[in-house]
Amino acid sequence: MNRPIDRDAWRTDLQRRAFLRNSTYGLGSLALAGLLDPGLFARPARGAEADASRPEDRWRGVVRTPHFPVKAKRVIHLCMAGGPSQFESLDYKPRLRQLDGQPFPESFTKGQQLAQLQNKTLIARGPFCDFRKHGESGQEISDLFPHIATVADKIAIVRSMTTEQINHDPAHAFMNSGSIIKGRPSMGSWLLYGLGSETEELPGFVVLTSAGATGLQPVSARQWSAGFLPSKFQGIQFQSKGDAVHYISNPPGLNGDAQRASIAEINRLNGLLAADRLDPEIQTRIAQYELASRMQASVPELTDFGSEPRSTLEMYGVSTPGDGSFASNCLMARRLAERGVRMIQLYHRAWDHHGDIERGMTLAAADVDQACAALVKDLDQRGMLEDTLVIWGGEFGRTPMGQGTGRDHHILSFSLWMAGGGIKGGVTYGGTDELGYKAVEDVVHVRDLHATILALCGIDHARLGYKFQGLDVRLTGVEPARVVREILA
Numbered sequence: 001m002n003r004p005i006d007r008d009a010w011r012t013d014l015q016r017r018a019f020l021r022n023s024t025y026g027l028g029s030l031a032l033a034g035l036l037d038p039g040l041f042a043r044p045a046r047g048a049e050a051d052a053s054r055p056e057d058r059w060r061g062v063v064r065t066p067h068f069p070v071k072a073k074r075v076i077h078l079c080m081a082g083g084p085s086q087f088e089s090l091d092y093k094p095r096l097r098q099l100d101g102q103p104f105p106e107s108f109t110k111g112q113q114l115a116q117l118q119n120k121t122l123i124a125r126g127p128f129c130d131f132r133k134h135g136e137s138g139q140e141i142s143d144l145f146p147h148i149a150t151v152a153d154k155i156a157i158v159r160s161m162t163t164e165q166i167n168h169d170p171a172h173a174f175m176n177s178g179s180i181i182k183g184r185p186s187m188g189s190w191l192l193y194g195l196g197s198e199t200e201e202l203p204g205f206v207v208l209t210s211a212g213a214t215g216l217q218p219v220s221a222r223q224w225s226a227g228f229l230p231s232k233f234q235g236i237q238f239q240s241k242g243d244a245v246h247y248i249s250n251p252p253g254l255n256g257d258a259q260r261a262s263i264a265e266i267n268r269l270n271g272l273l274a275a276d277r278l279d280p281e282i283q284t285r286i287a288q289y290e291l292a293s294r295m296q297a298s299v300p301e302l303t304d305f306g307s308e309p310r311s312t313l314e315m316y317g318v319s320t321p322g323d324g325s326f327a328s329n330c331l332m333a334r335r336l337a338e339r340g341v342r343m344i345q346l347y348h349r350a351w352d353h354h355g356d357i358e359r360g361m362t363l364a365a366a367d368v369d370q371a372c373a374a375l376v377k378d379l380d381q382r383g384m385l386e387d388t389l390v391i392w393g394g395e396f397g398r399t400p401m402g403q404g405t406g407r408d409h410h411i412l413s414f415s416l417w418m419a420g421g422g423i424k425g426g427v428t429y430g431g432t433d434e435l436g437y438k439a440v441e442d443v444v445h446v447r448d449l450h451a452t453i454l455a456l457c458g459i460d461h462a463r464l465g466y467k468f469q470g471l472d473v474r475l476t477g478v479e480p481a482r483v484v485r486e487i488l489a
Helices: 007-036 094-098 168-177 187-195 256-276 280-303 310-316 326-338 357-381 446-456
Strands: 074-081 131-134 139-142 155-162 205-211 343-349 388-393 397-403 406-410 414-419 427-429 439-441 465-468 471-474
Touching: 074 168, 074 187, 074 326, 074 357, 139 155, 155 439, 155 446, 168 187, 187 205, 187 343, 187 446, 205 326, 280 326, 310 326, 310 357, 326 343, 326 357, 343 357, 357 388, 357 406, 388 446, 397 414
Parallel strands: 074 343, 074 388, 155 427, 205 343
Antiparallel strands: 131 139, 155 414, 388 414, 397 406, 465 471
């Protein structure tokens, strides 16, 4: 005879079994994690013993064992914001000069994406300046860059760059993060997350900006955002003029002892909060309070150019240190690199030349030429170039067709150069068609550039990821990306 079901007892039994089963799986997982990483459940130190400034507490990255031999310990990215014309810098096209002022052949552009020239009569615009061969390598460089020409044998010129975004802000985002989706980490943040920093006194990722006389392309702070990574990996913008960091000095009436006591108490309270809940931003807050305190001593020393000999200032073209110029920022970049900063980006907002390109580009080139060459030479003579990767270029290029007295945005071809950090000097890689409209030889996508940068820093781009919204997100995304080994030393 069937007994009636006691539903309450059945429900209680089911819940008890589910609890035991799930607890077993959970405890088993915790036990396995503890065996794999014995320090995982170590009791965190309290009070003075938990000082985040201790060397062993510094973030050392998730890539503890390099995937590849490390060639570059740090990266200096010279960002020419606005998109410099490759036809007046690094990609000489004699045939384009011959066609100057004539209709641009439709066979090149039919069905292609153009920016503001869509449905317009396309007229070829030849380069307004000459090119010459330089160094033992015979690299062709525009006469607008006579100083960079002196380091021709130190740099690798890539003439076959391509990107996917034709407007400035998304193109900057794509160059920095490999995506136009807001909230994605920049490559500086990826490097900091992957490798950590070699300094405890300064941020591991620093950004400086400067402005030219024309082509003042705005640059948003999202370009150095940490995105969905913990915010301690984001870039920190230093001011190019005046105090590098606002409020670096204590306010009147607050001495060092009182400040240290305040920070210790704030971090104690944050530590209690961190023990109660798992939130990376709490740890970031603790670390940033400590870093801010240390920066009060390190930043004034960093920005004091008094130790720099006059010959060095003259080599960079610095008239007044800290005057907000690109030259001053380049010297600051070298000083940051010396102090262990992992990623340094210098944005020079001077290259958006839709009109009056002859005047605008001549001025912009004069702003950066001497300082860029000086940076390469200075790093080299200090023995730092071999493990410092220097990159020069914009977010896209310019059209071989004219736009009034200038050139429009272009994504099918542009040029950049790289030096140091495992790069082979004196080589020109890739090529465009005879009019420079499209990269046709050894094409290098922005994703390939990212893969190459990571590889030089010892990271396999396919193995550096972060779980976000159920996806294993990478700097190079899910599309194929390759390391450009032909330009590696």
